[in-house]
Amino acid sequence: xxxxxxxxxxxxxxxxxxxxxxxxxxxxxxxxxxxxxxxxxxxxxxxxxxxxxxxxxxxxxxxxxxxxxxxxxxxxxxxxxxxxxxxxxxxxxxxxxxxxxxxxxxxxxxxxxxxxxxxxxxxxxxxxxxxxx
Numbered sequence: 863x864x865x866x867x868x869x870x871x872x873x874x875x876x877x878x879x880x881x882x883x884x885x886x887x888x889x890x891x892x893x894x895x896x897x898x899x900x901x902x903x904x905x906x907x908x909x910x911x912x913x914x915x916x917x918x919x920x921x922x923x924x925x926x927x928x929x930x931x932x933x934x935x936x937x938x939x940x941x942x943x944x945x946x947x948x949x950x951x952x953x954x955x956x957x958x959x960x961x962x963x964x965x966x967x968x969x970x971x972x973x974x975x976x977x978x979x980x981x982x983x984x985x986x987x988x989x990x991x992x993x994x995x
Contacts, residue, residue: 883943885981888950888967890938891922893959898938901957910949911940912984941981944969 888911892898895918902914917937924931942950947967954963970978 883945883982883985885970885973885978886942886944886947886967887970888940888942888965890940890954890958891920891935891964892938893933893935895936897957897959898936901953902938902940904953904957905940905942905950908949908953909985910946910953911942912981913941915939941970943982943985946985 890898890901892901895916898916902911902916905911906914915938917939920935920937922931922933922935940950951965954965
């Protein structure tokens with residue numbers, strides 16, 4: 863009887879987790895607006911991300927091969943689910959022009975329930991398009 867209760871709790875938790883995937887906000891830098899737009903369209907059309915925003919006019923400073931670099935870039939900010947991270951990386955591996963691209967993300971701990979529900983319902987039930995994911 864005790865084992866049955868534990869199994870029921872695990873199943874309920876598993877169902878809850880599937881219905882309430884952890885949301886992420888991701889940031890990806892691009893050298894040009896056109897490339898960011900292309901990737902945004904792919905992520906949205908394939909339901910890998912629910913929303914994408916392009917932030918222009920970013921000036922980046924970094925070391926590359928021990929030399930200080932300064933470039934103008936754009937940021938693509940996406941809202942997605944943690945389970946879609948590998949699919950996002952797969953798209954970026956195919957479409958991003960940088961050898962080492964920036965893709966940083968963090969888990970969303972809270973937000974407007976109506977908005978987070980919209981993200982989850984937008985992405986619900988869609989499997990990755992990549993066969994290896």
